[in-house]
Amino acid sequence: MRSLRFLAGTAAVAVLVAMSPAAPVRAAETAAAPGAGPRLLGTLSAADITRHDRTGKADAVESTATVAAGTTCASTAARSKERALGAVTSCTRLTPKVQTKRVALAADPCDIGESGYWIYTRSGSCFKDFEGEYWLLDAQGRIIGTADFLVSGSMTLSPGRATFTENLTVTVTDTDRQVLALNIAMDAACSGSCSMADANPWDGMVTLVEGASASGSVTYAASPSAGAQTNIQTSYHMYVVALGAIPIQPNYNWSNPWNVRCDNSLAVSGTTGCVYADVRAQLVLPLSQYRAAAATYAFAQIYLIDHWGAEDSPLRRQADSGIAGSNRRATCETPLDPFIPFDDSVVVDDSCDEYPFAATQQGGTTGSFCADIVALQEDDGLWYFYEARADKPVNFNEPCVRGHVPLGENEAAGGKVGSLPQSERIIDNEAYTVAIT
Known part of the structure; x- marks a missing residue:
């Protein structure tokens, strides 16, 4: 008492x-x-x-970070299937939203993320359902075939490990009679003191009809010096062509707006780990x-x-x-x-x-x-x-x-x-x- x-x-x-x-x-x-x-x-x-x-x-706070939308067009190859359809040009456009959102507390950022946004927690990130378009143009500049697709990625960081993994997915959502399927390849890269054993989430080109997806993961390995930190930016490259066509160069390249910070023995002695320090x-x-x-x-x-x-x-x-x-x-x-x-x-x-x-x-x-x-x-x-x-x-x-x-x-x-x-x-x-x- x-x-x-x-x-x-x-x-x-x-x-x-x-x-x-x-x-x-x-x-x-x-x-x-x-x-x-x-x-x-x-x-x-x-x-x-x-x-x-x-x-x-707050569940979500808008950031000033941006992801640029972009369109890439290229001439179709001679004697290609695209040229046989009358297409002299193929174009690809990826259109993420121009704002990034920060989420302070969440187990999986993709569980609460909105389509088209980058979402971040301190221990992970998600870019969700970036909308992509593919179309063919004839000599007069008229669209003669289209297909749509979505791109997503979910990254998991570890505060106690030097490696972190990202799952990447592409889904074809719509096709037409001229573009019955898409051939899609993808790879990732990282800057700073970072390396990758395999930059491809899946091997080579995959053929995706409407409703089909391709998924895989890539692993990044940070190697900051003892007592130091490194800021790592991840980036992505996509190759998208109609069924039977051969890609010459990536149709679209983009980068993560926020860096991953990895340190060696700065936070915890004798260990290396990574976080999004902006959260x-x-x-x-x-x-x-x-x-x-x-x-x-x-x-x-x-x-x-x-x-x-x-x-x-x-x-x-x-x-x-x-x-x-x-x-x-x-x-x-x-x-x-x-x-x-x-x-x-x-x-x-x-x-x-x-x-x-x-x-x-x-x-x-x-x-x-x-x-x-x-x-x-x-x-x-x-x-x-x-x-x-x-x-x-x-x-x-x-x-x-x-x-x-x-x-x-x-x-x-x-x-x-x-x-x-x-x-x-x-x-x-x-x-x-x-x-x-």
């Missing part, structure tokens, strides 16, 4: 919450009456988290799992002036464990203002949980400048934030927070923070956001 002295005035707090439906409540200007118990700083519910979300977790990493901490720790970080995001971890105020990784240790000591163990734990009647196995995290560039503020708070969940399901010390009033302009958090919850959240560089391939000083869900 919590200290009755600490929770004195809880009934009055409940009345305050009931009178203020626009929670979370911020009681910055409300001083506690003498003997009324600790000062209430605010409250938090699941609805508040959604309403005050600053991490920019910012995100640390997701469910309130139901990390409880008082997650609530403490939410308090800092919602109430404190810097709202660290938000999209416009991201944290940056501090990869030096020695500096991270010094940061924690400066915040939680400073002789100027050491953290004073509560007894078990208030917080069981109390510990100092600092935010911003010690393993960030923003961590390490001397604890005397931090807001000391305690987050307690009450029977109504709300989290109540209280001022932990009457001699150290919270003014909401503090650059950091020291939360009174049960040690187990503190360590669980710390473990999640510690594993993020490996799971998301975050290098030193790289920005990431924190989402409390």
Whole structure:
């Protein structure tokens, strides 16, 4: 049971919450009456988290990256089947949309992608159903035969491997009496410190009638030097001709608008891995799992002036464990203002949980400048934030927070923070956001 002295005035707090439906409540200007118990700083519910979300977790965000559409025409070969049909020119056009979309969180970008768009997550990408057209022109420039096709590709990156794979598919969707089928070949390439054992998703030309598809995969291998990174751009070449014709050169070439970043031992010592670094990493901490720790970080995001971890105020990784240790000591163990734990009647196995995290560039503020708070969940399901010390009033302009958090919850959240560089391939000083869900 919590200290009755600490929770004195809880009934009055409940009345305050009931009178203020626009929670979370911020009681910055409300001083506690003498003997009324600790000062209430605010409250938090699941609805508040959604309403005050600053991490920019929109399902899709348009990017300025573009993929150029293009048309390629060439003369048909003498004595070719196309020439026998009266066609002196064959043309191919691929028409992707001109905008790229970024998706922050998704297992497979192709599951949520729209046709005609590039879709990205940090660990993969998808270009979905790029529309292609093939047509034949006679000597007077009239169209005498057409066929349509779709091109798609799905790439999967690994934060712990130097290789990554892309599945490529072409489907013929429409033909006519002059173009009964298409012969299609395809290959891929990559720039930077990258190589490919086989650039072709399938061998040679495949003949595709209406409704038929060709699929296969290509594998890219990154080879950045130890302690370095490489930016890899993938590109693609297609050969499309009518049945029986022979391609001379690719009809269409295009490139991935965003680079894949692969590093060797920058994010995780002794390993190589790859991500789309343009998609910012995100640390997701469910309130139901990390409880008082997650609530403490939410308090800092919602109430404190810097709202660290938000999209416009991201944290940056501090990869030096020695500096991270010094940061924690400066915040939680400073002789100027050491953290004073509560007894078990208030917080069981109390510990100092600092935010911003010690393993960030923003961590390490001397604890005397931090807001000391305690987050307690009450029977109504709300989290109540209280001022932990009457001699150290919270003014909401503090650059950091020291939360009174049960040690187990503190360590669980710390473990999640510690594993993020490996799971998301975050290098030193790289920005990431924190989402409390």
